[in-house]
Amino acid sequence: MNAKDVLKYGHLDVMRAIQGVKDSDWEKVGVTPLWSIKDHIGHLAAFERVLEDVFTSILDSEKETSYLNNYRSLGGESFNDTEAEIRKSRKPKDVVSEYSLAALRVQKLAEVVPLKTFTKIGTLPWYGKGYSLDDYIVYANYGHKQGHLAQITAFREKL
Numbered sequence: 001m002n003a004k005d006v007l008k009y010g011h012l013d014v015m016r017a018i019q020g021v022k023d024s025d026w027e028k029v030g031v032t033p034l035w036s037i038k039d040h041i042g043h044l045a046a047f048e049r050v051l052e053d054v055f056t057s058i059l060d061s062e063k064e065t066s067y068l069n070n071y072r073s074l075g076g077e078s079f080n081d082t083e084a085e086i087r088k089s090r091k092p093k094d095v096v097s098e099y100s101l102a103a104l105r106v107q108k109l110a111e112v113v114p115l116k117t118f119t120k121i122g123t124l125p126w127y128g129k130g131y132s133l134d135d136y137i138v139y140a141n142y143g144h145k146q147g148h149l150a151q152i153t154a155f156r157e158k159l
Contacts, residue, residue: 011103026092042087045099055109
């Protein structure tokens with residue numbers, strides 16, 4: 001697998017899915033029962049920042065990784081609720097910017113992670129002893145994005 005390409009194309013898919021969203025549609029709830037397009041992009045921004053922290057923790061175990069720490073300590077649903085609430089009052093363009101900048105930082109960090117680290121089983125023991133960084137990127141980043149992008153696309157088709 002080429003993790004760098006997966007990260008690049010996952011980001012491009014997000015940007016394509018939200019291209020041309022009308023200002024009046026960003027905050028309409030209905031992508032899921034509680035979330036708008038903006039909420040979903042904010043959610044993906046938070047997860048992009050988790051991945052940024054994953055890379056940071058691999059490159060320098062002494063650096064602060066607050067998103068990863070919160071994700072691991074709060075658990076999925078609480079982390080989602082907390083991060084969604086943080087972004088509720090932000091403008092859509094600011095949420096998209098946060099997501100985009102985090103995605104670009106992640107891509108840059110992926111360039112400096114040693115190639116063998118991506119395939120090494122057990123690199124992220126908290127994710128599962130039998131998994132590698134590649135697995136995390138495919139399932140928790142790329143696959144996660146694709147699921148939400150399908151929801152956003154279906155919602156936009158209904159508008």
